[in-house]
Amino acid sequence: MKAVVYDQPRSFTVTEVPDPHAGPGEVRLRVVLAGVCGTDAHLHDGQFDPVYPLTPGHEIVGEVDEVGDGVTGLRAGQRVVLDNMQSCGVCTSCRRARPAFCRVLVAQGVNAPGGFAEYIVAPAGKCHPADDLAPEAAVLTEPTACVMHGLDVLELPPGSDVVVFGAGPTGLLLAQLLRHAGANRVTVAAPTAAKLELAARHGADETVRVDRERPDASVARLRELAPEGFDAVVDATGAVGVLELCVPLARDGGTVFVYGMTDENDRLTVSPYEVFRRELVIKGSFSQAYSFDRALQAIRTGRVATDGIVTHTFALDDYADALAALRDRECVKAVVRPGGAAAT
Ligand SMILES: [Zn+2]
Numbered sequence: 001m002k003a004v005v006y007d008q009p010r011s012f013t014v015t016e017v018p019d020p021h022a023g024p025g026e027v028r029l030r031v032v033l034a035g036v037c038g039t040d041a042h043l044h045d046g047q048f049d050p051v052y053p054l055t056p057g058h059e060i061v062g063e064v065d066e067v068g069d070g071v072t073g074l075r076a077g078q079r080v081v082l083d084n085m086q087s088c089g090v091c092t093s094c095r096r097a098r099p100a101f102c103r104v105l106v107a108q109g110v111n112a113p114g115g116f117a118e119y120i121v122a123p124a125g126k127c128h129p130a131d132d133l134a135p136e137a138a139v140l141t142e143p144t145a146c147v148m149h150g151l152d153v154l155e156l157p158p159g160s161d162v163v164v165f166g167a168g169p170t171g172l173l174l175a176q177l178l179r180h181a182g183a184n185r186v187t188v189a190a191p192t193a194a195k196l197e198l199a200a201r202h203g204a205d206e207t208v209r210v211d212r213e214r215p216d217a218s219v220a221r222l223r224e225l226a227p228e229g230f231d232a233v234v235d236a237t238g239a240v241g242v243l244e245l246c247v248p249l250a251r252d253g254g255t256v257f258v259y260g261m262t263d264e265n266d267r268l269t270v271s272p273y274e275v276f277r278r279e280l281v282i283k284g285s286f287s288q289a290y291s292f293d294r295a296l297q298a299i300r301t302g303r304v305a306t307d308g309i310v311t312h313t314f315a316l317d318d319y320a321d322a323l324a325a326l327r328d329r330e331c332v333k334a335v336v337r338p339g340g341a342a343a344t
């Protein structure tokens, strides 16, 4: 089969590798769509402890095409979304219901073969049937599961006033779920007008254009909206420059929520005095845990609207272009269609 294969950071080929086969308890999926996300850019640069040779791709919709011994409940031809995380269940993190910190975590597309390939083999129990959803909607299940986990971590009090920086896929998903989690008002702040329009269409109450050159103007507008600050200030950009804006925008007793992934070496300057005096809370959210089925259901019920989010589709051969699309401001979400597709 054909797959994207990295042999070291920043070095990959789209090449032929042996077809994988389903062992006992496993299924083989023909990959229908695989989402491209910021994690893939970090993996490209060698971050996240990749294991080489590596095939990335962790947001996967596939069609069951080979069923291993002992598998019940899945049949060939069925479309599923794959929960790419496999935790051991017995390490201290797993025993404390923190599977994402499992000491021997297998994350397909990060340290085990992922979905930027024609086929992927996975435990049957990690496949969630999704025949009823369009692949462009189903492919957002993994990022939605991460956002759902973020809400578990955030523990937002009902009636909160929230601002989300970033209107990429995660910002758009977060804004929607924060609304449903009881926020009184959700404001989305981002630089790209078209993405803010999409955020408004998906229910954001206020949108604020961020001028990358002059972020002060957007901060002034946000201060106008919330003179005493926001209950929760969410960063979904992973840009330290944006995180620097977040702390002063939190109200006394408010929460700064680090959702976006910065570079490992980035540093944020925070005044401990301010954290102390204003009882600020700084929280992070990593990956997903026990949230996959809820995410799938949120897409099913329409609580999370997915229309307009997947904007770019690439063939496997064009993986370099798919990665480049992450930096294209017109692109909300890029996906790879290993079955072949003209770039859109
Ligand atoms: Zn992702």
Ligand SMILES: [Zn+2]
Pocket: 087, 088, 089, 090, 091, 092, 093, 094, 095, 099, 101, 102, 103, 104, 105
């Ligand atoms: Zn474990």
